[in-house]
Amino acid sequence: DAGVTQSPTHLIKTRGQQVTLRCSPKSGHDTVSWYQQALGQGPQFIFQYYEEEERQRGNFPDRFSGHQFPNYSSELNVNALLLGDSALYLCASSVTGARGYTFGSGTRLTVV
Amino acid sequence: AQTVTQSQPEMSVQEAETVTLSCTYDTSESDYYLFWYKQPPSRQMILVIRQEAYKQQNATENRFSVNFQKAAKSFSLKISDSQLGDAAMYFCAYRSAYGKLTFGTGTRLQVTL
Numbered sequence: 144d145a146g147v148t149q150s151p152t153h154l155i156k157t158r159g160q161q162v163t164l165r166c167s168p169k170s171g172h173d174t175v176s177w178y179q180q181a182l183g184q185g186p187q188f189i190f191q192y193y194e195e196e197e198r199q200r201g202n203f204p205d206r207f208s209g210h211q212f213p214n215y216s217s218e219l220n221v222n223a224l225l226l227g228d229s230a231l232y233l234c235a236s237s238v239t240g241a242r243g244y245t246f247g248s249g250t251r252l253t254v255v
Numbered sequence: 256a257q258t259v260t261q262s263q264p265e266m267s268v269q270e271a272e273t274v275t276l277s278c279t280y281d282t283s284e285s286d287y288y289l290f291w292y293k294q295p296p297s298r299q300m301i302l303v304i305r306q307e308a309y310k311q312q313n314a315t316e317n318r319f320s321v322n323f324q325k326a327a328k329s330f331s332l333k334i335s336d337s338q339l340g341d342a343a344m345y346f347c348a349y350r351s352a353y354g355k356l357t358f359g360t361g362t363r364l365q366v367t368l
Contacts, residue, residue: 174354185259185346185358186300231298237354239361242288242307244356246300 147236147247154225155253162252164219168236169245174198175217177209180249182232192217193239221252237239257282257349261359268337269367276320276332276362278347285313288350289323291332294361303345306330334364342366 148167156162168175175192178186188201190209206222215236221228231251235244258281268274280289294349304313306323313321318338322331334341346357 150334176354177357178356183360185348185360186356187358188355191354199355201355228262233298235300235356239354242305242350243302244300246292248297248299251298 147234147245149232149234149247149250152248153253155255158224158226158254160224161220161222162224164221164232164234164250164252166217166219166234166235166236166247168215168217172236172238172245173215174237174239175211175215176235176244177217177219178233178235180233182230184245185217186233189219193225200204224254226254228252257284257287257357259308259347259357259359259368261269261347261362263362263363265363267365267367268334270337270339272282272337274337274364276334276345276347276364278330278332278359280328280330280347280349282328282349282351286352288331289321289330290348290350290356291321291330292346292348292358293341293343296344300346304332311317314349337366339366339368351353 176191179188180186190200195211212218232251233249234247237244289306292300318335342359349357
């Protein structure tokens with residue numbers, strides 16, 4: 144049973160560049176959420192997508208944007224990267240209305 | 256806005272012993288869910304146990320149980336018969352009505368022989 148798949152697993156970018164992270168949800172799941180986890184911290188909610196629309200958003204600037212495709216997979220885009228964007232980015236999928244979430248193993252983004 | 260507080264950055268327990276991890280939260284909502292997640296070095300968040308706020312009975316999953324005190328907004332995790340494989344970061348999380356998870360800062364659990 145394929146769980147949540149994230150790609151790439153590691154990424155190094157230069158300050159000012161743009162990055163796209165990808166997430167394939169668990170089979171049967173239709174909702175995707177993205178979280179940013181800085182080193183030594185708990186994950187912070189970025190946004191949630193359902194039916195290809197952003198349903199809820201956390202306290203992140205507009206440099207962070209996303210997309211959900213008809214097959215429920217999702218992308219997280221970050222523009223004008225800052226050193227402070229270095230973090231582990233986690234994707235979590237769920238079925239709308241259900242209580243449970245399945246997390247991927249994340250993408251480790253390093254901005255230099 | 257909801258907040259989740261974990262006041263124990265690190266805890267240590269001997270193998271086969273029992274340990275309790277603390278979590279408090281703040282919310283004005285009446286209907287919500289609480290979770291404990293385990294994050295090993297592999298980085299994937301693994302669900303340990305969940306509690307529905309409307310249920311008075313404390314949740315139990317094998318060696319893991321919670322002490323849910325709704326009035327005090329407290330949600331502690333008890334791990335019995337600790338095993339080496341339990342060593343990891345543990346995060347307490349609150350789920351709002353719209354599905355957003357709010358996490359605490361985590362507790363690193365070490366298990367010693």
